[in-house]
Amino acid sequence: MKKLLRILLAEVIVVAVLAVALVVLILNPVKSEAESYVLSSRNATEIAAVHVEHEAGAIDVKTQEGGFLVEGVPAELMDVELFIEFLTACSEVNALQKVDAKGKDLVDFGLSPCQAWVLVTYTDGEELSLELGNVEPLSGNYYCAVEGEKDIYLISGETAAFYQMVKEDFISFYVTPELTVSSALSAVRDVTFSGGPLAEPVTIESVGDGDEEVRQLARSFGAATHIVRGNGVYELDQSYGLEMLTPLCGMQGASIVYYALTAAQEDELGFADPYMQVEFDYKNGTEVAEHFVLRFLPAVEDGTFFYVNAAGSGMVYVIERPAFMDMVYEKLLLRWFVSPLLMDVEGITVESGGKTYDFTVDHTDAKNPVAALNGETVDIALFRSLFQLFNSAASDGEYLNVQPVPSAAPMMKITYHYTEGKADDVLALYAGGTRRVNVYVNGVCEFAMKDAYVTRVNQALSAIQKGESFDINW
Numbered sequence: 001m002k003k004l005l006r007i008l009l010a011e012v013i014v015v016a017v018l019a020v021a022l023v024v025l026i027l028n029p030v031k032s033e034a035e036s037y038v039l040s041s042r043n044a045t046e047i048a049a050v051h052v053e054h055e056a057g058a059i060d061v062k063t064q065e066g067g068f069l070v071e072g073v074p075a076e077l078m079d080v081e082l083f084i085e086f087l088t089a090c091s092e093v094n095a096l097q098k099v100d101a102k103g104k105d106l107v108d109f110g111l112s113p114c115q116a117w118v119l120v121t122y123t124d125g126e127e128l129s130l131e132l133g134n135v136e137p138l139s140g141n142y143y144c145a146v147e148g149e150k151d152i153y154l155i156s157g158e159t160a161a162f163y164q165m166v167k168e169d170f171i172s173f174y175v176t177p178e179l180t181v182s183s184a185l186s187a188v189r190d191v192t193f194s195g196g197p198l199a200e201p202v203t204i205e206s207v208g209d210g211d212e213e214v215r216q217l218a219r220s221f222g223a224a225t226h227i228v229r230g231n232g233v234y235e236l237d238q239s240y241g242l243e244m245l246t247p248l249c250g251m252q253g254a255s256i257v258y259y260a261l262t263a264a265q266e267d268e269l270g271f272a273d274p275y276m277q278v279e280f281d282y283k284n285g286t287e288v289a290e291h292f293v294l295r296f297l298p299a300v301e302d303g304t305f306f307y308v309n310a311a312g313s314g315m316v317y318v319i320e321r322p323a324f325m326d327m328v329y330e331k332l333l334l335r336w337f338v339s340p341l342l343m344d345v346e347g348i349t350v351e352s353g354g355k356t357y358d359f360t361v362d363h364t365d366a367k368n369p370v371a372a373l374n375g376e377t378v379d380i381a382l383f384r385s386l387f388q389l390f391n392s393a394a395s396d397g398e399y400l401n402v403q404p405v406p407s408a409a410p411m412m413k414i415t416y417h418y419t420e421g422k423a424d425d426v427l428a429l430y431a432g433g434t435r436r437v438n439v440y441v442n443g444v445c446e447f448a449m450k451d452a453y454v455t456r457v458n459q460a461l462s463a464i465q466k467g468e469s470f471d472i473n474w
Contacts, residue, residue, distance in 0.1 A: 037095035037153060039146055040120070040128045044087035048123045054116035054132075057166040061087075063123075072167045074260060077315065079172040086170070089162035090120045093128065095153035096141060109143040109152055110134030116163045132163050171259055175308055175317055176292060179249035180285040185226065185238065188245045189281040189289055196276030196296070197327055203229040204236055204245070204332070209283070216422045221334070222341045231402050232444035234333040241332060244324045248280060248294070253317025257307060261314040269316065271295040271309045276325065296325075330446075335394040337441050338425045340416060342369065342387055347417035350461060351410075352454070357461050359383070363419070373465065382464050389460055389472040390414060393427060393439065395447035403438055403445040406430050411437065412454050429454060450474065 050061040060071040068087070070078065099109070106112035110133035118130040133143035135157065142160035144153050181187050189209050194201035205227050207218040218224045221235035228234045228241075258269075266272075274295035281289035293311040299318050306325070309316050343363060350357040361383075362370040371383035393414075410428040417424055425442060432438035436448040456474040463470035 037098065039093040039095055039130070039153070040091060042091040042122060044084065044091040046122050046124070047087055047091055047120060049119075049121040050087075050090050051119045052116065052163060052165070054164060056164070059165065059167050070167065070170060073170050074314070077171045077259060077313075079170055083170055086162050086165065089159050090118065090128075091122075093130065093155070093159070095144070095155050097154050099143060099152040099154055101152045106133075106145075106152075109145075111143060111145050111152070114145075118163050130163070132160055135160075168256065168259070171256055171315075173253045173256065173317065175251040175253055175294065175310055175315070175319070176248060176282060177250065177284055177290075183242065184245040184249045185242055187282055187284045188248055189283055191245065191248070191278060191280035193244075193324060193327060194277050194279075195274060196325055198329060200230060202327075202329060202332065204241060205229065219344050219418060219422050220338045220340055220416075220425050221336075222339050222344075228332050230329060231446060232441055235336070235339070237332060237334050244327055244332070247322035247324060248278065248282075248292075249284070251294075251308070251319065251322070253308070253319050254305070255318045257316040257318060259315050261316065263312055266309055266311065266314070266316075269307075269309070270297050271311070275306075278324065330397070330399040333395075335397065336391065337393045337395070337427060337439055337447075338416060339391045340418070340425075342384070344418055344420075344422070345387075345416055346419045348387070348390060349415040349417070350412070350457070351415075352412040352458055352461070359386075378464055379467055382467070382469065385470070385472055386460050386464055389457060389470075389474075390416075392472065392474070393453055394449060395439070396436070396449055398448065400438070400446055400448060403440075405440065405443065405445075410440070412457065414457075 047061070048063055050059065052059040062069045062071075068083070070083070101109070111131055114131035114133055116132040118128070118132065120128040120130075122128075129147035131145045131147070132155075133145070133152075135142050136154055139154070140157045141154045142157060144155050144160075145151070146153075179187055185206075188204075189206045190203065192201055192203040205214050207214060207225055207227060210218070210227075214227065217233050218227050218235075220233070221227070224235045225238070226236035226241060228236050258265075261269075275298055276296045278294045278296075279292070281291055283289040295309050295311060297307045299305040299307050303325070304321050305318050306321060307316055308319050342361070343366065345361055346363070347358070347360040349359070358374050359378075360372050362372075364370075369380060371378050371380055408430075410430050412429040414427040414429075415424050416426075426440075428440040428443075429437040430440065430445075431451075432448045435451050437451045437454060438445050438448045452474040456471065460470040460472065
């Protein structure tokens with residue numbers, strides 16, 4: 001962190017092409033209300049060059065090859081809307097009133113020397129040379145003078161603010177683009193969180209955009225829209241997931257620390273080994289997703305602010321602590337271990353108490369499936385209830401960390417067999433804490449549930465063989 005505060009960024013002069021700003025101005029010329037004294041009445045597209053100079057720095061804008069060039073600001077970092085407003089302030093210049101300057105000197109208005117000098121060159125060769133003076137204390141407006149004229153004017157503080165900008169002001173504070181679709185769950189794809197509060201990396205994947213592997217994994221959870229991959233595979237709790245993903249959309253810095261860094265300089269600042277990293281694809285209403293690797297370092301000791309760098313952007317911002325810095329892994333996961341649709345299951349095998357119960361489901365008639373137990377047809381309504389009971393296996397919410405696999409046989413094992421080549425899901429239940437069973441899903445145990453589930457399943461297995469109803473609540 002000390003390195004981040006010590007490294008000085010060498011001045012980088014980069015010419016940024018803002019042809020997009022010119023296009024916007026041509027298609028949507030900005031109009032202002034008529035004022036009493038018109039100092040310039042032009043379209044922003046008639047600007048050939050702008051030079052602004054004051055104590056804090058200088059801005060140079062030129063046109064080239066159908067676009068605007070802003071010296072020292074990379075095009076991809078520009079706040080285009082603000083830049084268009086700046087150009088408009090240089091093309092449509094209106095004074096609010098003339099000032100009675102009798103018996104006063106220019107120094108009284110802050111015009112000798114001036115506080116800022118603006119030179120605008122238009123495409124027809126004409127120029128506007130404007131000198132900005134002090135603020136008029138009562139109105140908050142500013143004194144100004146035009147080269148070649150004797151009059152002194154007042155212009156609005158809003159307009160004067162554009163003449164006091166420095167080139168860094170044109171840099172957008174957005175680390176990621178503003179969200180243009182309905183939800184962060186739609187925009188953020190295949191996001192992996194690592195570091196920070198997480199012991200192991202966690203990946204959230206969109207099922208709709210996923211490959212065949214993702215779609216097959218998601219069938220374990222019926223109509224899941226997102227899956228979570230950590231030590232195991234789970235269905236995402238959308239409410240908590242949305243809370244964690246939303247800060248990634250339109251992430252905005254509170255301030256800019258560095259810009260125009262090289263990749264090597266980014267790494268030297270400490271981002272090669274970040275406190276936390278979030279890597280994701282951002283499909284924000286476009287056909288092609290933009291890939292981001294956001295890297296975070298603490299900016300203050302109490303953790304309320306962080307430095308953030310999008311790898312390769314050359315930018316470092318300060319942001320307020322985002323919600324995912326306090327991510328709780330287990331809150332990302334829905335409680336149900338597996339919850340497939342019956343139509344995706346061709347059989348279930350239960351091993352309990354030394355017995356094996358082999359259920360098969362024939363979906364030849366999709367509307368009227370036929371279920372059998374060890375080759376003998378069973379009442380489909382009872383089987384549907386049993387299937388609902390199987391799918392009700394859910395954690396009690398307490399995270400156990402990853403548990404070692406016991407050497408003994410489980411007290412119950414439930415294996416789901418799927419259609420269309422999906423791999424089996426296996427729930428193996430072992431005795432856990434008081435009145436609890438540890439649940440191993442495909443060999444991974446991170447949660448437990450009430451042992452009443454085992455009792456209820458055994459009762460249901462006995463009842464269905466007799467054609468009797470049973471309780472599925474446990």
